[in-house]
Amino acid sequence: MSLDLAPFKALIYNHCGLVLEGIAEDRLNKALNQAVIRLGCRDLNDYFRLLENTPEQFEQLISALTVNETYFFREPDQIALFTNQLIPRLLARQSRRPLRILSAGCSSGEEPYSLAMALDTVYGEQRRQLFKIDAGDVDRQVLSKARQGIYSAFSFRSMDPVLQQRYFRPIQRNYQLVDEIRQSINFLPLNLKAPLPPQGLEGYDLIFCRNVSIYFDPETRQMIHRRFHDVLNENGILLLGSSETLGNDLGVFELVEEHGHYYFIKGEAYRPPSSQAVSWSSLHSASTAVQLGKESLCDPEPSARVAPDAVTPALLNLPPLDSIRQLVQEGEREKASELLDRHLRVQNQPVAMGVLLLKSWLLLNQRAFHDADGLLDQVLHEDPWSVDGLLLKGLNAKWQNRLQEACDWFRKVTYTCPECWPAHYYLAETYRIQGHDAAAIKAYQVIRRILSNDKHAADGMLWVPLPLPRGDILFLSERHLLKLKQNTQLSDKGEG
Numbered sequence: 001m002s003l004d005l006a007p008f009k010a011l012i013y014n015h016c017g018l019v020l021e022g023i024a025e026d027r028l029n030k031a032l033n034q035a036v037i038r039l040g041c042r043d044l045n046d047y048f049r050l051l052e053n054t055p056e057q058f059e060q061l062i063s064a065l066t067v068n069e070t071y072f073f074r075e076p077d078q079i080a081l082f083t084n085q086l087i088p089r090l091l092a093r094q095s096r097r098p099l100r101i102l103s104a105g106c107s108s109g110e111e112p113y114s115l116a117m118a119l120d121t122v123y124g125e126q127r128r129q130l131f132k133i134d135a136g137d138v139d140r141q142v143l144s145k146a147r148q149g150i151y152s153a154f155s156f157r158s159m160d161p162v163l164q165q166r167y168f169r170p171i172q173r174n175y176q177l178v179d180e181i182r183q184s185i186n187f188l189p190l191n192l193k194a195p196l197p198p199q200g201l202e203g204y205d206l207i208f209c210r211n212v213s214i215y216f217d218p219e220t221r222q223m224i225h226r227r228f229h230d231v232l233n234e235n236g237i238l239l240l241g242s243s244e245t246l247g248n249d250l251g252v253f254e255l256v257e258e259h260g261h262y263y264f265i266k267g268e269a270y271r272p273p274s275s276q277a278v279s280w281s282s283l284h285s286a287s288t289a290v291q292l293g294k295e296s297l298c299d300p301e302p303s304a305r306v307a308p309d310a311v312t313p314a315l316l317n318l319p320p321l322d323s324i325r326q327l328v329q330e331g332e333r334e335k336a337s338e339l340l341d342r343h344l345r346v347q348n349q350p351v352a353m354g355v356l357l358l359k360s361w362l363l364l365n366q367r368a369f370h371d372a373d374g375l376l377d378q379v380l381h382e383d384p385w386s387v388d389g390l391l392l393k394g395l396n397a398k399w400q401n402r403l404q405e406a407c408d409w410f411r412k413v414t415y416t417c418p419e420c421w422p423a424h425y426y427l428a429e430t431y432r433i434q435g436h437d438a439a440a441i442k443a444y445q446v447i448r449r450i451l452s453n454d455k456h457a458a459d460g461m462l463w464v465p466l467p468l469p470r471g472d473i474l475f476l477s478e479r480h481l482l483k484l485k486q487n488t489q490l491s492d493k494g495e496g
């Protein structure tokens with residue numbers, strides 16, 4: 001059925017700021033169809049009236065529309081910055097106890113629990129007196145999951161197994177967080193777009209709001225920054241997800257940089273002396289929202305490179321592979337993984353290339369390197385020049401610290417598809433880590449050439465949606481170039 005989505009979009013935007021365009025519009029469409037059928041409404045007008053008068057139904061719709069992708073110790077470097085640098089500074093300067101921390105948009109709880117575990121590891125029992133963590137989300141269903149503290153293996157893909165063993169107990173096929181960490185978080189319903197914050201939601205020293213802003217437009221982001229500014233103590237700190245930070249320099253907070261990490265400060269007390277942050281807004285106007293639809297530069301006929309899909313999705317009762325790819329892109333990894341497993345279980349049929357590639361990407365993210373490698377070998381057996389396959393091989397080697405091998409794979413990608421800027425980026429990063437400054441400079445220069453000529457340059461990947469926002473990559477490449485060139489000049493002078 002063709003639906004007039006506009007009133008629903010407006011209702012939801014006004015309530016919680018979600019912008020339902022592109023992929024999100026498909027999600028809205030699906031949620032509305034399902035609700036109309038489930039509730040036996042005559043039509044959409046009928047359902048709209050119901051929504052206006054039944055808060056529970058409205059909550060349920062919101063819950064169907066939020067993207068709750070999260071996992072423990074997501075962006076571990078940022079959590080290390082929090083425990084090793086920011087917290088000691090706050091404790092040294094701030095006499096008020098406990099220090100107050102907010103995880104805004106906490107989803108099913110992995111983020112605030114990671115903070116609690118990280119603090120427990122350093123401060124042990126003292127943690128109770130020193131810190132108080134609140135965590136809020138607009139999605140009430142996900143909050144009740146957070147309070148339960150029961151998680152599947154997927155939530156642990158970035159967590160040290162030793163910590164997992166220390167803080168979780170097996171329960172059926174899942175794992176439950178120990179009570180002492182579970183009870184240390186105060187979960188509360190929180191709508192960042194609401195005109196008034198819930199009572200008591202103020203006086204914070206540090207706010208985490210990671211991977212939330214991508215669902216909002218610039219006005220809502222700015223309004224939320226102002227709200228954070230109001231509820232932070234003087235000299236408070238705001239951390240966004242690292243790929244979002246640069247695009248959210250909205251003039252409310254000061255953006256600072258510390259050892260390659262960016263965050264926002266209120267006041268001056270915690271400005272790191274070495275901060276090299278520069279205003280991002282002039283370089284980066286587009287939002288970092290997930291890019292929709294990709295054409296491949298290097299493969300004008302994608303279908304020619306995919307093994308024939310002898311079993312149609314309809315026959316398997318599976319959604320088309322493109323929708324599974326969208327799920328991966330939207331961060332719905334668990335759901336995508338289940339569907340891909342069903343594809344892989346079909347006997348005596350050639351497996352589509354996209355299935356192998358998407359599955360190996362998910363496995364890599366779970367650090368299941370060996371399993372991912374097996375699938376990637378199948379891909380390259382089928383198509384030795386698969387750009388996605390070669391690049392994932394490189395990442396597999398890089399994430400296991402086999403840097404020379406990683407460089408070899410990334411170089412192969414750049415021969416196969418010279419415009420594949422993610423491969424140049426990973427190559428540059430790997431050279432830089434190895435101290436091969438001249439080679440790193442060359443690779444960063446290629447990225448600059450590709451991305452400054454065309455901000456929307458396709459990345460040459462056919463199936464795997466890498467989470468690399470173009471604007472941020474260009475910015476980081478510029479910065480590394482500057483530093484590397486300074487290093488090179490210094491060493492030239494030294495030799496001279």
Ligand SMILES: C[S@@+](CC[C@H](N)C(=O)[O-])C[C@H]1O[C@@H](n2cnc3c(N)ncnc32)[C@H](O)[C@@H]1O
Nearest residue numbers: 016066068070105107137138139191192210211
């Ligand atoms: C992708 S999750 C991020 C979870 C976690 N912060 C992380 O980085 O892993 C985004 C969360 O933001 C929440 N959210 C979306 N709009 C919101 C709003 N207006 N107020 C509060 N939370 C919101 C969603 O419900 C979802 O759980």
